[in-house]
Amino acid sequence: MDSSSSEGDKRPQHTLPEIGISQILGLVELLLGKGGREDIYKLAGELSMELGETLTVIKAAEMLGLVHTPGGDVEVEPFGSKVIDGSITERKDLIREKLEQLPVFKSVREFLKREEDAEVTREEVLEKLAELIPNEDAETSFSTIVNWGRYAELFGYNDDTQTFYLDL
Amino acid sequence: MSNEAIIEMKNVSKRFLLPQGEVTVLDKISFQAKEGEFITLVGPSGAGKSTLLRLLIGLMHPSSGEIYYQGKLQRGMNDECSMVFQNFGLLPWLSVMQNIELGLEPRIKDSSERKEIVNRYVSKVGLEGYEEAYPRELSGGMKQRVGLARALAVEPSLLLMDEPFSSLDVLTSINLRNELLDIWSDRDNVVNTMIMVTHNIEEAIELSDRIIVLSNRPGQIVGDIKIDLPRPRRKRDKQFIEYVDRVFSLLA
Numbered sequence: 001m002d003s004s005s006s007e008g009d010k011r012p013q014h015t016l017p018e019i020g021i022s023q024i025l026g027l028v029e030l031l032l033g034k035g036g037r038e039d040i041y042k043l044a045g046e047l048s049m050e051l052g053e054t055l056t057v058i059k060a061a062e063m064l065g066l067v068h069t070p071g072g073d074v075e076v077e078p079f080g081s082k083v084i085d086g087s088i089t090e091r092k093d094l095i096r097e098k099l100e101q102l103p104v105f106k107s108v109r110e111f112l113k114r115e116e117d118a119e120v121t122r123e124e125v126l127e128k129l130a131e132l133i134p135n136e137d138a139e140t141s142f143s144t145i146v147n148w149g150r151y152a153e154l155f156g157y158n159d160d161t162q163t164f165y166l167d168l
Numbered sequence: 169m170s171n172e173a174i175i176e177m178k179n180v181s182k183r184f185l186l187p188q189g190e191v192t193v194l195d196k197i198s199f200q201a202k203e204g205e206f207i208t209l210v211g212p213s214g215a216g217k218s219t220l221l222r223l224l225i226g227l228m229h230p231s232s233g234e235i236y237y238q239g240k241l242q243r244g245m246n247d248e249c250s251m252v253f254q255n256f257g258l259l260p261w262l263s264v265m266q267n268i269e270l271g272l273e274p275r276i277k278d279s280s281e282r283k284e285i286v287n288r289y290v291s292k293v294g295l296e297g298y299e300e301a302y303p304r305e306l307s308g309g310m311k312q313r314v315g316l317a318r319a320l321a322v323e324p325s326l327l328l329m330d331e332p333f334s335s336l337d338v339l340t341s342i343n344l345r346n347e348l349l350d351i352w353s354d355r356d357n358v359v360n361t362m363i364m365v366t367h368n369i370e371e372a373i374e375l376s377d378r379i380i381v382l383s384n385r386p387g388q389i390v391g392d393i394k395i396d397l398p399r400p401r402r403k404r405d406k407q408f409i410e411y412v413d414r415v416f417s418l419l420a
Contacts, residue, residue, distance in 0.1 A: 022309025026339030029346055033402060047338050057339060088294040088347065147307065150297040159305055 015136050016104065016144035019060040021151045025091070027057050028066050028080045037075040064098050096152035104132055104145060105154060112155055112166050122162040172238070173200035174326055174361050175224060180233035181386075182219055193219050195386035196233070201326070206352055206362045208372035210415065211382030217365040220387070221328045224363065225249045250319040252329040256311045258303040265290070265299045268318045275322065289317040292351065309340040316348070320359065329364040333371065345375060349399065369419075373411045374401050381418045391418040 030047075031038055044054035058074050061067045066080035083094045099105045107128055111120050125145070129138035146157045149164075156165045182194040193216040201207055209217045222228045223235060226245040235242040237249075250271065258267050268286045276282045290296055293313040303311055312332060319327060332348075333341035352362060366372050372379045373395055381391035393414060397407055 020307030020309050020340065022307060022313075022343045023337060023339040026341070026343035029342050030339065033400075049338065088350070089291065089296075092294065092296065143305075146305070147310075150301065151294075153297040156297065156300060158300055159302055 015133050016063075016141040016148070017056045017060045018140055018144055019057050021095070021148060023057055024061045024064065024066065025084070027061050028076055028084055031067065031074065031076045032081060032084060036081075037073055040069070040072050040074050043074065063102065064095060092152055095148075096154060099148060099152045099154055104129065104141065105149065107132070108145065108149070108164065109154060112164060120164040122164075125164060172203055173236075174203050174238060175242075176200040176236040177220075177223070178234045178236065180223060180230040180235060182216065182223060182228065183231040192386040194223075195388045197387070197389060198233075199380060199389060199392065201361060201363055204360045205378060206376045207364070207378045207380060208376040209363065209365045209380050209382060210367065210369060210372050210419070211387060212384045212419065213367065214385045215382040216385065216387035217382060218330055220382075221251065221330050221363065221365055224326075225251055225328055246326075248325040250322050250324040250327060252312070252315050252319045252327070252332045254331040254335055256303070256315045256335075258311060258314055260303050262302075263299065264295060264301050264303075264306075264314050267303070267314055268321050271318050271322045285321055285323075286317075289321040292320065293317045294347065307340070308336045309344060312336060312344060313347075316351075320351070324359050325361065327359045327362045329362065331365055331367065334367065341371075345371065346400075349375065369412055369415045370403055372415070373397075373408060374403070379415060381415060391415070 040054065040058065041051065044051045047054060049057075058067065058069060061074075061080070062069060065077060066083060067074050067076050069075070079094070079098075083091050086094060100109070108120070108125055111124065111128065122142070126138045126142060129141055129145075133141065149155050150157065157163070158165065177197050177199055180194060180197045181192060183190050183192050185191075197220065209220060211217055219228065223230055224246070226235075226242060226249070237246055259270070262270070265283075265286055268289060269282055272282045272285060276285070290299060293316050295310070295313050295317060298306065298310060298314075301310075303314070306314070315332070319329075333344055336344065352360060364372075364375070376395060379391070379393045379395060380389055381393070382388065383390045391414075393411070395411060397405070397411070401408055403409075
């Protein structure tokens with residue numbers, strides 16, 4: 001496992017892991033219960049999760065600025081503690097601020113703001129995703145965009161009409 | 169003790185008639201839950217834990233013995249009680265909003281008043297933004313938030329939970345347990361008395377004020393342990409581990 005890749009790799013990271021917000025928050029809560037830091041390999045064993053799966057959750061938490069991964073460890077960032085200390089509503093506000101800085105969410109928002117009727121179809125977002133992450137399956141990231149976006153109330157998504165809309 | 173019992177079982181037994189004969193599932197169960205208490209029920213599978221919850225809410229009736237709710241003999245369904253299920257119990261063709269609203273329909277006729285209550289609980293459990301979503305679009309954690317919001321929206325005096333975290337992954341259940349404690353300790357809520365079934369001993373010690381331990385069939389109370397530890401509770405603490413051992417020794 002190359003744990004230094006996050007520092008050496010300068011390419012922007014756009015792929016979104018298929019991980020729910022509750023799982024990410026659970027990881028941070030678990031780490032805080034252990035004093036804020038744990039060896040990744042040990043953590044996977046303790047959770048009886050596959051290492052790959054554990055890494056995916058950690059990566060998701062890292063994208064949101066909640067943890068970082070020095071060496072083979074995972075450590076809670078001050079921002080992570082702040083989120084967990086907050087009420088349910090405060091948590092959503094803090095996560096929203098982070099998501100607004102992620103390219104995929106930024107472009108969906110801008111997309112929505114530009115449209116006259118403030119509605120964007122699923123197809124349009126998938127196209128945008130294919131542009132941002134050409135080598136990945138856009139469908140995988142799609143459900144995560146919908147879920148995180150909904151959690152942070154960045155935008156709404158109607159599955160019946162398959163359209164995004166701004167929650168005004 | 170100064171506080172009133174909100175619900176009480178007195179010598180309750182439950183027997184089922186099966187083709188192979190009569191089976192006693194619960195045998196002479198007596199206990200009280202006090203206002204504000206968080207009680208967990210633990211026991212091996214087949215100890216009748218889920219049956220006990222169904223008796224408390226009035227979905228089933230005791231074969232013998234009585235249940236008293238706020239001092240009155242309980243007959244039929246208890247309207248001041250609501251339940252959270254292991255498999256969420258959501259209707260797939262209804263949105264998050266509609267699923268939560270469901271339990272309110274018979275109680276509150278005015279639809280705008282209903283919407284207002286639903287919105288309050290949507291926000292309480294962190295579901296804002298998901299109002300229009302359907303269950304199939306939600307992760308397990310979000311589905312159980314819907315189950316919880318629906319149970320809270322009827323503003324019960326007693327909340328019953330049947331293994332609410334056992335079909336969730338480890339990390340999601342850590343998160344939901346913490347949020348449940350936040351809701352329980354929030355004094356704005358109507359409900360502050362909870363009875364939860366779990367097979368996870370650490371979960372029981374982490375959450376509850378009191379653990380009632382049931383034996384294998386027929387289920388009898390073999391232990392009633394007060395958990396005297398400040399929250400948040402840490403699994404690595406010496407006292408925590410001592411409680412785990414105590415509960416285990418009663419189950420073994």
